[in-house]
Amino acid sequence: MGVFKAYDIRGLVPDELNTDLARRIGGAFAQLLGARRLVIGRDARTHSPEIAAAVIDGVRGAGTSVLDIGLASTPMAYFAIGSQTCDGGLCVTASHNPGEYNGMKLCSEGARPISAANGILDIEHACAGEPASPAAERGTLEQIDLLEAYTDHVVSFCDLDVPITIAIDAANGMAGYTLPSILERLPQVRAECMLMEPDGTFPVHEANPLKEENLDGVRELIASTGARLGVGFDGDADRCCFVDETGRTVPADLMTALLARDLLARKGAVPVVYDLRSSWVVKEEIARGGGEPIRDRVGHSFIKATMRERGAAFAGELSGHFYFADNFTTDSGVLAMISTLNLLGREENRERPFSELVCDLRRYHATGEINFRVEDKQGAFARLAETYTGGRSDELDGVTIEFGDLADADWWWFNVRASNTEPLLRLNLEAKSAETRDRRRDEIVALLGEPVA
Known part of the structure; x- marks a missing residue:
């Protein structure tokens, strides 16, 4: 079933995701967690009410009670799961996908994410089998408005x-x-x-x-x-x-560096997590502020787990996810906005333009993420390994190779990784100079093929 993804459930309605499958997902989700009560929220897509109703029916059919919070952003659903007495929950949403899509983001107790690695594939397996027998007693339904x-x-x-x-x-x-x-x-x-x-x-x-x-x-x-x-x-x-x-757009990795700098000035030496696509600036600013920079794999489930394990106060990803330990270790666009307003309002920043605060963070030259549709991914990685020898490399997520010393004019690094959500290879490259960036980018494009939009 193609709707079961690495981090969520998502597909076209009704061709891939319909009320029958949603009902089965609800029951399988409840059984996976052995849940007594689950939170269910939904976005404003035209089919979200019927998909959410089917999920609720499936959850209740498994004998699990439901706290229905109705319309909710994903961060609001995380808040509900983290603050209410429950064993987890889900939000019916397809995030940024077009309106003909829908999906679900799932969490266990404390708003801990459920991904393919810890539950989504189990739900897929359950949905592919015979329907489970209904529980002897249906779960209850409570509707609550948590907006205030x-x-x-x-x-x-x-x-x-x-x-x-x-x-x-x-x-x-x-x-x-x-x-x-x-x-x-x-x-x-x-x-x-x-x-x-x-x-x-x-x-x-x-x-x-x-x-x-x-x-x-x-x-x-x-x-x-x-x-x-x-x-x-x-x-x-x-x-x-x-x-x-x-x-001018401020890339999300530079925002991670900026917000980390502000947080460390106020909270002192705390760990901060960032994804490995991020600019070298992020690592430098965290260390300069006395914090512990922790480089991690791409993806919210990895970032959140690392934050909990290492006691990190904050994290950021190149994709625009910003995570806050004081927000149940979850991501929130609104809290990122408020954190930025707080920063701009500090006495030392009140008269400074936002662009000036970011200016010193634009000290390296990045390509941004470039995507390639590659059938033979292993062959592509082999070509990269044969071509780029002598650098400092790791395989935390795909392959990352750094060349030269940071003081050198021709210093550069790149990461190529397989997408967790699409059949693509993704390239991120950064260099000390724009000339080195462009030259090295063109080399790798020649190895991987024509980029796709």
């Missing part, structure tokens, strides 16, 4: 005490559901907003802020309002991307 409690939780992270204007593009996603009540409680945040009405058809643009064209609206809003920064959210609001006052 979630708002209290988010607002508690804000220590901004000066007015700041920010441009926000909710992309017709679930940030538009949770943000109004949050912003109402934060009058110092002067928000200029667009596409705040949740609409699961995403009529204006794709709810994926990693694509530069999807930030054009927030750039225009910055220009017309004089906002100090802008932020674009994805469909379920667990990711976001930032734009400075000039309209």
Whole structure:
């Protein structure tokens, strides 16, 4: 069944994911956890109510009670799972995928992620077999509105005490559901907003802020309002991307470095996790601030597990996920936004443009992530190994090789890894100079083939 992915469940409705399968997933999920009560939330896609209702029916049929929180962003669902008495839960969402898709993000107790490695494949196996016999007694159903409690939780992270204007593009996603009540409680945040009405058809643009064209609206809003920064959210609001006052995108790895620098100045020497695609700047800034830089595999399940194991306070990924230990060790676009506002509002930063705060972090030259459709992945890795010898390498996730010393003008490194979610190889490369970046990028493109969009 193609809907069972590395980190979630996702597919076209109804061809790949329908109410019958959703019902079976609900029952299998409840049995996997041996759960007494599960939280179920959903996004605003047109078919989310029926998919969620089917999941709830399956969970209750397995004898497990349900706490139905209704409409919710994924971070709000994480909050519900982390704060309520339950054994886990799921949010019906397909994140940034187009409106014809739907899916589920699943957690066990304490909002710990369930991935292919620890449960999704078991659910797939259960769904492929004979339907389980219903429990002798159906689970109960309780419906609850947690928006006010979630708002209290988010607002508690804000220590901004000066007015700041920010441009926000909710992309017709679930940030538009949770943000109004949050912003109402934060009058110092002067928000200029667009596409705040949740609409699961995403009529204006794709709810994926990693694509530069999807930030054009927030750039225009910055220009017309004089906002100090802008932020674009994805469909379920667990990711976001930032734009400075000039309209220039601030890559998520540089945001990780910036937020880590601020956190370490306030909390002292704490571990910070970052994914191995991130700029060398991230490692340098964490170490410079007295923290412990921890480089990790790509993917939220790995990042969250490492944060818990190492006691990390914060983590960031190149994909725009920002993780907070004080938020049940989960990712939240809204908390990343508030953390950035807090930083801009600090006395030493109040008169400084956002672009100036980021400027010293742009000291290396990165390609961004480049994707290749490669049938023979092992052959591709073999060609890379034959071509690039003599560097310092590791295989934490794919292959990473570093060449030269950081002081050298021609220092560079690259990582090539197989996507966990698509049939692709992904390249990230960074160099001391733009010339070295471009030359080395072209070499690797010649080895791997024409990039795909």
